[in-house]
Amino acid sequence: GAVVSQHPSWVICKSGTSVKIECRSLDFQATTMFWYRQFPKKSLMLMATSNEGSKATYEQGVEKDKFLINHASLTLSTLTVTSAHPEDSSFYICSARVLLLAGGADTQYFGPGTRLTVL
Amino acid sequence: GQQLNQSPQSMFIQEGEDVSMNCTSSSIFNTWLWYKQEPGEGPVLLIALYKAGELTSNGRLTAQFGITRKDSFLNISASIPSDVGIYFCAGPQGGSEKLVFGKGTKLTVNP
Numbered sequence: 001g002a003v004v005s006q007h008p009s010w011v012i013c014k015s016g017t018s019v020k021i022e023c024r025s026l027d028f029q030a031t032t033m034f035w036y037r038q039f040p041k042k043s044l045m046l047m048a049t050s051n052e053g054s055k056a057t058y059e060q061g062v063e064k065d066k067f068l069i070n071h072a073s074l075t076l077s078t079l080t081v082t083s084a085h086p087e088d089s090s091f092y093i094c095s096a097r098v099l100l101l102a103g104g105a106d107t108q109y110f111g112p113g114t115r116l117t118v119l
Numbered sequence: 120g121q122q123l124n125q126s127p128q129s130m131f132i133q134e135g136e137d138v139s140m141n142c143t144s145s146s147i148f149n150t151w152l153w154y155k156q157e158p159g160e161g162p163v164l165l166i167a168l169y170k171a172g173e174l175t176s177n178g179r180l181t182a183q184f185g186i187t188r189k190d191s192f193l194n195i196s197a198s199i200p201s202d203v204g205i206y207f208c209a210g211p212q213g214g215s216e217k218l219v220f221g222k223g224t225k226l227t228v229n230p
Contacts, residue, residue: 006161032216043207043220044162093161097216106211107152108218110161 002028004096006111013084014119021079021114023094029074030096034108035067038091050077084118091115125208125221132198133229140224141192142208151184151191152209152218162207166193198228 003026013019023033031052036044048069049057056069066088068080081088095108125142132138142151150169154162166177168184168191175182181194195202208221 004161034217043222046217049217091159095161095218106216107150107164107167108209109164110154113159113161115159 002026002096002098002109004094004109004111006094006114008114009112010115010117012117012119015085016083018080018082019084019116021081021092021094021116023077023079023096023111025075025096025109028096028098030077030098031074032097033071033077034095034097035069035077035079036093036095038093038113044093047079081116084116086118089116089118123208123210123219123221125224127224128222129225129227131227131229134199136198138195138198138202138226139192140206140226141190142221143190144210145189146213147188148191148210149188150210151182153180153182153191153193154207154209155204156207156223157204165206195226198226200228200230202226203228 005024005026007022011019033050035047037047038044046059047062050069050071052071052074058064071077091113093110093113095110097108099106123142123144152167153165155165156162165180166175166182171184171188172186173184179196184191205223205225207223209218212219
């Protein structure tokens with residue numbers, strides 16, 4: 001299957017600093033990537049859809065100025081948590097969409113996640 | 120919006136037992152995806168289903184796309200300790216590339 005990597009796998013930062021998380025598709029090109037946030041013992045919550053070469057589409061309630069997304073190439077999307085605060089501590093997971101068939105049958109492959117802890 | 124109802128919420132079984140979990144929706148889905156997530160990791164795709172009635176296996180795992188397009192099940196045969204994790208069903212929201220997820224089934228396998 002398709003491989004998606006994330007970097008870093010974990011990060012600890014001080015309150016007020018910014019943190020960048022990278023998501024890469026290693027063996028395929030992804031025109032669309034997604035960023036999720038997951039709280040303990042909960043399902044994944046979609047934050048935004050990242051499209052290569054265009055602005056990200058954010059879900060309702062997600063602050064676009066807080067969570068900056070850049071999809072600069074077909075294999076890389078980045079999420080920057082700006083001026084991080086303790087409440088931003090969470091598990092952030094990206095995924096990449098793979099279109100398998102003409103006509104729309106597709107799936108998503110997930111990265112291993114990034115654990116962010118803001119002190 | 121569309122919702123996926125996944126059950127059971129959790130399962131505690133003995134090694135060697137078979138496991139069955141399912142997902143239902145009030146809306147039609149054209150794709151059903153089953154993922155497994157282990158602690159501290161991202162979800163890993165287990166099986167993807169694209170046609171109503173489709174039955175697909177991946178080792179000891181078997182999943183089916185319901186004929187009505189409103190349900191899917193995942194079976195695990197002869198469970199082993201490494202099957203432990205949370206299993207999620209997911210599918211694209213109608214006409215969208217976004218996925219909607221079930222709330223997960225937490226599987227515990229006792230050796």
